[in-house]
Amino acid sequence: EAQVTQNPRYLITVTGKKLTVTCSQNMNHEYMSWYRQDPGLGLRQIYYSMNVEVTDKGDVPEGYKVSRKEKRNFPLILESPSPNQTSLYFCASSFEARVGGELFFGEGSRLTVL
C-alpha cells in the first residue's frame, strides 16, 4: 500500500530535550516536505527536499532541522524544542518537485512541548 509513515504519532516532551520525528514514503517520490498545522493558521511549510541531499527552508524553519540521506526518509529534528513548537506535524511527498501535483500526507504527529 502506497503510504507516508510518520512516527511517533503522539509525543509529549519537555523544553530542550532533542527529538526526531521520522517520515518514510514507499512511493519512490522525489519530493518530500514537512508542514505544521496550527488552529487558524492552516498548513505552513517548515522544510522541503527536492531529492537526496537537497533540502531547503520553507516558511517557518526556525528551530527545526532536516536531512535527506535516503530517498525514502526525511526526518524532522527539533534540537531544543520550545513550547511554541507544540503543534500537529505532517510529512508529505510528491512524485516530482517541479510539477504541480498531488501531495501525499502522513497521518500526522501531535507534539506537545511542556
Next chain:
Amino acid sequence: QQQVKQSPQSLIVQKGGISIINCAYENTAFDYFPWYQQFPGKGPALLIAIRPDVSEKKEGRFTISFNKSAKQFSLHIMDSQPGDSATYFCAASKLWVSGTYKYIFGTGTRLKVLA
C-alpha cells in the same frame, strides 16, 4: 501577496444541502489549485484540483468553480452527507524560484453536515 484567504472558518449544513467554501488569492502566477479533505486524526488527502485554463471542474458531488479575473475559487459540495464532515483546505501553488512547486494553503474550513 502569497496568502490564500479561505472562508468561512466553519460551516454547518443540513444533509442534502449544498456546502460552499471560498478561497481568494493575490498572486496571478499561481497555476494549480487543489482542495484537500482532512478527517479527524488523519492527514489531508487530495479531493479535487483545477488549473486556471478551465472555469469549472466536477468530480461526482464535488465541483471547483474558478474565476480567474476575480482571483477566486470555490468548492461546492452538492447533496452534502454526514460523511463529508471534515476540514477542507484550499491551496494555490506555482513553480518557485527554488525550482520546486510551492503550495500556499488556506486556513481551513471545518464542515459539519447534520443528519
